Amino acid sequence: MDKQILIIILGTAVVTYLPRMLPLVVLSRVRLPEVFLRWLSYVPAAVLAALLVPGLLLPDGKLSLAANPYLLAAIPTGFVALKTRSMALTILTGMVAMVLIQR
Structure with a gap:
């Protein structure tokens, strides 16, 4: 596999995962x-x-x-x-x- 394609796949995975995971982690410690x-x-x-x-x-x-x-x-x-x-x-x-x- 081309290195550039692997970087694109990993980048899109991070960009997809972070917006979902960060609020979950931050808000799990706070009483809303x-x-x-x-x-x-x-x-x-x-x-x-x-x-x-x-x-x-x-x-x-x-x-x-x-x-x-x-x-x-x-x-x-x-x-x-x-x-x-x-x-x-x-x-x-x-x-x-x-x-x-x-x-």
Whole structure:
């Protein structure tokens, strides 16, 4: 293997690993305020919403509320996700909903 490629691989490994490990090491020794921990609990839902909403509401790059199969399939899928908390059942519901809507 070329020495330059090995250096690139090791460099990218360090750049990927450090931002994940440093906060873990530093924050494991500190008692975080309750308000900060509560704020952190909303981060996963906010990230999920940021990833899903553009795909559901803007499938072709413009706002589409009528005749939007993605939005229609998201309704039963979201309901199943909230009621069952089952990843497998939620994915299955979304797939079945899309098949039925696209018929």
